[in-house]
Amino acid sequence: MASLVGSSSKDAETHLLEIIKSHTRDKTFERSGEVHQVVEPDDAQPTVTRPTRRYQVLLLVSGFFMTFHVIGINSLYGIFQELYTSPETSITDAQRQDALVSLVGTIGSGLTWSGSIFVNPLIARLENLKLITLTGVVIMSLGLILASFSSKLWHLFFTQALLYGIGSSMYYFPIMSITPVYFDKHRGFAMGVILAGSGVGGLVLAPVLQVLLDKYGVRWALRILGIWNLIIGIPVACVVRHRSGFGMRRGRTRMNMGLVKRGTFLYQASGAFLQAAGNVIPTYYLTSYSVSILDYSRSTGSLLLAVNSGVNSLSRIAMGILADQVGRQNTMITSVFLSGLSVFALWYDAPRARFIAFVVLYAIYAGGYNALLPTTITEIYGVENYASVNGFVYFVRGMGSLFGAPLAGVILGSYKRNGDKSDIFGGSSILQTRFNNVSVYAGILLLAAGFCVSYVRWLDARDKGRWAWKA
Incomplete structure (x- = not known):
């Protein structure tokens, strides 16, 4: 009986070793009658390194300052638009051309997202x-600085739209x-x-x-903004690197047609377009x-x-924390609906008090989608x-940006500034x-989305075969 048990034990051990060998490249050697194994990772599956806490913190800080400039400067374009279209503008063919001037900003911000495609x-x-990120920083800064020399509207399209947009995309997406x-x-x-940096950027950069603009004028304001972006962007670029062994560099960059045909992808892309x-x-x-x-x-x-x-x-930080507790898709859905409802309830026909409430509440609700889109893409x-998927969805978001503000400018039409709210068709009630x-239009x-x-x-939930309340 003992011999049978011993024989069976040896057979089981031998069989187990054969299974291990079939899945890994291994070295075996005998010492003191025992079998020892040194397992080497397969070449097709490189060892995944665990990131250090120090690098994670450094990445968060760098990402924060990146969005501080990229999305923060994007959010400032309304100030530039009000100036470019006013009687004080130095670009005479931009005066009262809200639709065309808004197109400059939407091409710049749109390319920030749609540049993901390349x-x-x-x-x-x-x-x-690092090279990709640094190149983006330089091109983005160059776009701002060259925009300061613009005297015609088409100059802005080349500088503050194309150059700025291409550079900001190369700066944004690596991190x-x-x-x-x-x-x-x-x-x-x-x-x-990381995305909270965009809000802080707008908070700090708008009054600055x-x-x-008041002290030096638009030309030197653009130059200072471009130089400052370069000073901050260089150390940020030095932080960026691939996670060793994770496979991101070998990851799929062409769209899987099986994914494209899925309803989740089609509606994800549609929602991204409409929300942007x-x-x-x-x-x-x-x-x-205002x-x-x-x-x-x-x-x-x-x-x-x-x-x-x-x-x-x-809001973006709070939404991120809330999403980790109650579900990222749940939080994103709620934030999109509430942002749309706030437009109808608070911006429509708003007097001063209600408009200030809109400024605050819309900022709270709108933060969820932008903060959670990358994480939900990973989960789904x-x-x-x-x-x-991330590259294509952000490309679609860029197209959505091009669709949104310029058409709003067409709806708004041309009107006079500086306290005279009469326009070519009528008085203040028309405006x-x-x-x-x-x-x-924005609320719809x-x-x-x-x-x-x-x-x-x-x-x-249907594709995964189960419904989970936290998702």
Whole structure:
């Protein structure tokens, strides 16, 4: 009996070793009658290194300052638009051309997102992410500095739109692409911290820009902004690197057609387009509404924009923390719906008190989608598809930005500034009606985006074969 048990034990041990050998490359040797094994990782599956806490903190700080400039400066364009279209503008063919001038800003911010279509493949193929990021910093700064020499509207399209947009995209996506893979349990919090930089950027830069405009004029304001962006961006670029062994560099950058045909992807892309189109409108026309309808000064309008950005910054962190507790998709859906409802309830036909409430509450609600989109992409489509899906979704968001503000400018039309709210068609009531139409347009886009992301939530649960309240 003992011999049979011993024989059976040896056979089991031998069989177990054969199974291990079939899955790993191994070295075996005998010592004191025992079998020892040294397992080497397969070449196809490189060892995944655990990120240090120090690098995670450094990445969060760098990402915060990156969004501080990229999205923070994007959010300032409403101040530039009010100046470019006013009688004091140095670009004469931009005066009272709200639709065309808003197109400059939406091309710049739109390229920030849609540039992912070429930046993400670079990220996946190049080892040196620092070079991509640094190149973006230089091009973005160059766009701002060259815009200071503009005398015609087409100069702005080349500088503050194309150069700025291409550079900001190359600056933005390397950090945004690698951050989710450096965090597991606290991805929502990490993305919230990084994207909070955008709100802080708007909070700090809006009054600073207004001071620069009042003291030095638009030309030197742009030059100072571009030089400052370069000074901050160089050390930020030095932090960025791939996570060793994680496979991001080998990740898929071309869209998997199986994913494209899934309902979740189609509605995710539609929601991204609609949300971007609606979300950009309040930030672009907040200052114009403050000055032209509510008779605030430009400095007060800039202050309201700064308040909006600051509250939005805190909201992104809070939304990230809340999302880790109650579900990222749940939080994102709620934030999109509430942002759309706030436009209808608070901006439409708003007097001063209600408009200030809108400035604050819209900032709170709108922070959720932007903070949580990357994390929900990871959860729904998997880390292996993150690079391709994220790149395409942000490309669609860029197209949405191009669709939103310029059409709002067409709805608004041409009108006079400097306290004279009469326009070519009538008086102040006509202008108020036009702004009301702009708010309705923005609200419809945001509510439609809410229905899209809600349906993505349902389709994702169906595809996974189970419904979870926390998702």
